Amino acid sequence: MSAASRSACGGVLSGDLGWALGVVFRSYVTAANVALADLPGGPRGYQVLAAATRGEPGSQLELAQHLGIDRTVMTYLLDDLEGAGLIERRPDPADRRARRIAATGPGRGLLGVLDRRLQAAEQQVLAGLESEDDRRVFRALLRQVATHASTLDPAPPACDIAQQVSPSGT
DSSP: OOHHHHHHHHHHHTTOHHHHHHHHHHHHHHHHHHHTTTSTTHHHHHHHHHHHHHTOSOBHHHHHHHHTOOHHHHHHHHHHHHHTTSEEEEEETTEEEEEEEEEOHHHHHHHHHHHHHHHHHHHHHGGGSSSHHHHHHHHHHHHHHHHHHHHHSOOOOHHHHHHHHOTTOO
């Protein structure tokens, strides 16, 4: 689609919330995938690494539930991140059947690099806002709407969402 076609379509649909959310979402997904392309699992891998670094939910099952990732998919994702030396699974002292997920030194170091890449991707997506204050306000309002929407309709597993938004359905 040409720039003129996109502009004309935006004019016709500019008041449509679904159109606007879709355009911003697709732009963000594209930029995030580029920023995280060399990380096992891409954006999902980033979420796992960030949670493991920040100590949020510790067990493999809690982490899968927190991120909305099917536990089988989570196992493969953790295998890939562990194989890359970015995370490790440790026995949970409170439950010997459970494993806690922790970032390794190299994983924590890479997270800093990935955070900077993602910030640059976000800046690219939000470049249409005129000032840093506008971007801060937009993020705050979006977080408020997302928090409210989440209480009304908790998110289905991430795999279900990905199938809905993927152009190829895969």
